[in-house]
Each structure stands twice: as C-alpha cells, then as structure tokens.
C-alpha cells in the first residue's frame with residue numbers, strides 16, 4: 591500500500607468555496623483518526639518560508655553543527671555499535687513568543703533571521719487560532735471556546751523548537767527523536783521538503799509524514815484529547831534518522847497558559863468521562879519526566895496526586 595496517498599492533506603483555500611463541507615469533514619476525520627494532517631494554501635507567504643528554511647540551515651552550519659559534533663564525542667556516539675535509547679540524534683534551540691518573547695535573548699542569530707522568525711511566529715500564532723476555531727466548528731463548540739480555555743489569566747504559551755537532524759551513520763541504532771505524544775494544544779510543523787524522517791503510529795504501523803513543499807504539518811497534543819473527551823486524539827510520533835541529508839524541522843507549539851484550567855468540554859463529556867481535570871502547568875511538570883512514555887498513565891495519574899508522584903517523583907503537585 592502506498593501510505594502517502596492516504597495521509598490527509600487539506601487545501602485550506604477550499605474553505606472559501608463550494609467544497610467547504612468536504613474540507614471540514616476531512617479535517618474532522620484527520621483529527622479523529624490520525625491526530626495529524628498536512629495543510630496547503632494556509633496563507634503563509636512561500637518566500638517567507640523559503641527564507642526561514644535557508645536561514646535556519648545557515649544558522650545550523652554556523653552556530654550549531656560544532657556543538658552537535660562535540661555532544662556526539664562527549665557521549666561516545668560517533669561509532670554507534672549498540673542501540674542507544676536515552677539520547678536523541680537532534681540539534682535544537684527554542685524560541686518563545688508568548689507570553690513573553692525571548693527572541694532577542696538568543697545568541698548567534700542575525701538580525702535578519704530574528705526578523706524573519708518574528709514574522710513567521712506571528713503568522714503561525716494567527717494560523718493556530720484559526721485552526722482552533724475550525725476544530726470548534728467541527729466539535730460543535732462555540733467559536734473562540736478553545737482559545738478561551740487556553741488563555742488562562744496570562745494568555746497562551748506559544749513557542750518554536752528549531753531542529754536539525756543531521757545525517758547519522760547508524761539509523762537503526764538511534765532515533766532522531768524518540769516516540770512521544772506532544773503534551774500541549776496544537777502543533778504546527780514546517781518540515782524539510784526533501785529529507786523525510788517524521789513518522790506517526792497508526793493502527794500499529796509507523797507511517798511516514800511525507801515532505802511536501804510549503805506545507806505545514808498539524809498535529810494535536812494531549813490537551814486537545816482531554817478537552818474533547820477523547821473524540822480527538824494525540825498520536826505517538828517519532829523522527830527516524832537518515833544516512834544522507836540534514837533534515838530541518840521547525841515545530842511551533844500553541845499551548846495553554848500555565849494556569850489554564852483544562853477539563854473535558856461539558857458538551858462533549860459523558861457520565862463515564864475518563865479524562866481528568868487539572869491546571870496545565872501541573873500536567874507539564876508530570877510530562878517533563880515521562881515524555882517518552884505512553885500518555886494513558888499520565889491521564890490516569892492526573893486524577894490523583896499520589897499517582898503523579900509515583901509516575902514522576904520530581905513532579906510534586908500541590909494543587910490537589
């Protein structure tokens with residue numbers, strides 16, 4: 591089976607025409623059955639995307655590559671004779687946009703790169719909010735519902751993880767990024783249009799998320815699974831390493847604010863609701879220690895403080 595044919599690709603420009611209903615249905619099906627979809631005609635200027643890609647690759651060569659190679663040496667990873675399960679083959683740095691930007695605190699970024707990332711971040715923030723409203727529409731929630739839940743008292747948390755996955759001599763020995771679900775809300779990923787690597791777990795099989803020029807990959811985090819009471823799913827994904835080519839990926843996480851209260855929406859909840867209610871920051875404290883484990887024990891543990899401490903002793907939750 592050619593799996594790439596089935597991977598949901600949504601042409602957002604069709605939302606303005608007679609194929610609106612089918613397009614909304616495609617998004618809904620992707621949210622229910624894939625936890626992932628890829629969007630095209632999303633309104634981000636292609637020249638901005640090209641520019642961001644070019645500058646990210648230059649920045650890696652100039653400011654990150656040496657550090658990555660030093661890390662390999664210090665961890666004894668140059669040879670890769672046995673399987674490595676506690677390190678990821680990735681080079682990353684983080685930009686925070688909301689609630690406060692740290693863009694001007696990051697060393698080694700050119701003014702041009704900063705300006706492009708600021709513009710890129712703002713546009714992705716707007717796109718994330720538009721997508722949340724499309725989800726609300728599909729879920730029968732009032733417009734703005736998800737944005738409001740994510741707001742807390744300080745507004746959402748929005749940040750960008752800039753990654754490079756350098757070529758790896760032993761792809762079978764180490765992952766670029768180990769399998770996990772994302773903790774937060776909605777994730778917008780601008781990935782390399784040539785070098786693949788991202789895979790999602792569907793019905794027990796790892797399926798490639800195909801590179802597609804100028805597309806943005808969308809996936810849903812654990813919080814949307816909780817708020818939708820499991821109607822939508824956060825899905826396990828990972829990055830595999832490649833022998834050839836350096837894969838760039840720029841993942842932007844639109845998450846609830848730290849004090850946002852998360853619980854299943856009342857219209858989606860049922861008597862036998864299985865999802866917990868909690869403050870987002872408490873979930874993140876738990877997640878920090880168990881990111882590469884399945885989500886179900888996290889949801890379970892959030893129902894009581896003792897279980898949280900058992901799963902991750904470092905995450906003390908005082909609010910229960």
Ligand code: OGA
Nearest residue numbers: 751753772788829839841
């Ligand atoms: C992540 C992630 C995928 C990628 O950072 O959570 O899944 O392709 N990244 O970089």
Ligand code: NI
Nearest residue numbers: 770771772827
């Ligand atoms: Ni992820």
